[in-house]
Amino acid sequence: MIYLDNNATTRTAPEVFAAMQPYLTEYYGNPSSAHSLGRTMKLAVERARVQVANLLGATNSNEIVFTSCGSEADNWAIRGVLEQSPHNKHIVTTLVEHEAVRNLCAKLETQGYEVTWLGVNGRGELDLDELSAALRLDTALVSVMLANNETGVLFPIDAIGKIVHENSNAVFHVDGVQAVGKIPINLSELDVDLFALSGHKLHAPQGVGALYIKNGTPLSAQMIGGSQEGGRRAGTSAVPNIVGLGIACELATDFHPDVERLRDRLEAEVLARIPNARVNGMKEPGKRLPNTANISFEYIEGENILRLLDEAGICVSTGSACHSSTHQSSPTLHAMNVPFSIARGSIRFSLSRYTTDEEITRILEVLPGIIQKLGEMSPYEKELRALSSLP
């Protein structure tokens, strides 16, 4: 199997699994216990906290709090900030956020909050003037993602943080789930108050995430119970998963240069060989995740490309899916105003440190045939012919 769906989830790194194993067998204590087994567990959790803090460039490891997943971290950040300032009912976020932020903000909109939804241009970029104009005295929170899960486009969170802090009293939360482990991040130098991450996006297991809370940021606890995590997040720590996240963060610090090279090779060769292929989102280096290529095959159904690639043993994802007769095109591509005939043929290839040249070669062998087969089925033959005769 060739797995190019690493923005959905990643394989658990063998080193991560090995490090977790003792905590699933002989070290089964509760880190809150006073006995020596409990202390062993507590030490493991604190070691992991330092490893996460190092990858994020946090000033102090006590700024890292473990959660069950990225969505919990996002939900906590947003609800926790709003609870701190009950009179400020205004939120600023973007139209292209992950569901964890987008759907929560949409729900808050029905519960007395006012949400300003920032749009993006055709390249997937925010308009920072629009952001400045959106900020108000009663803005409690600005929540913006660092890397888009579909296109990999990066938002300039440092510039955004500065604008937010210079023009309002709002807390700035960043959904960093898709970026952590893929690009270097140094939170101590960024104007960011809260930052969410998820373990399974960087070769840790599913079921663990973390929220970075810059010291001094007012945030109410949402999970109420025991005094775990310094009283900020109750619930017995998932020690094996937390240990796994720690090791995964340590492994991620090398930022494998091969990932970007292989992504660029895949993208360049697909564009060269397939006339109706085009990239969605910015292509400039440094403005996009190095592992993501979102490519549309115009006039072809993305769902069908996915199915045929799957038959060939290749896992990818599509932003386009048909549910109960309504065609759900990707919210990000929709916000970018990508025309329907292009958006519905979008395929996301997301690579990892385990992706090889051989795998890319294999994809390049099968993909043109799949697009041709589906193209022959397409009733848009005139349009396809026009595209293939372009210089």
Added chain:
Amino acid sequence: MYQDVINEHFLNPRNVGEVSGAGARGTAASFVCGAVVRVTLKVDGDRRIVAAKFKAAGCSFLVAANSILTSAVLSKTTAEAAVLVQSPAVLDQLGSALADKQHCGSLAREAMLNAIRNYSDAARAEWAADDALICTCFGISEQRIENEILSGELRTVAEVTQVCKAGAGCGSCYKLIEDILDDYLRTRSYQSL
């Protein structure tokens, strides 16, 4: 189990493409999901479908439904094919009764039915005999329909269809039968004044 049949037809779709020298074509498009289907047919002098092909931009279910429909109508008369396409059972093997698939199934049927109607309209237009042809599927003339209306005192298209089958196929003559009924009823009410 449905999924296996869908998969098989999606991975090896029958009759993809366009019939060369097609005598009839039908399209259907969905404003809901954006899917588009085009069916082309070749029909021989005995009104038998000798070739049927499709092109589709849509989900795998839509592809499978077209694959099945284009296979099912082969060597059927246009009348038989029209009846078959409209019968709910024709796509049963795909689980087309499932709520989330009804839309895709209807789109495939609509394209096929439109192709048959396209054939019927053309055949009617080319009809050279004195007595105008109304129902191409069952070969029913205008005179025959008028006679049935007169003798049976028929009032609705459904009654006409019941008595002489006109309109029981692709339905492209529905409006024409309605016009004949209107004419007849108007004349009769005029005479009764």
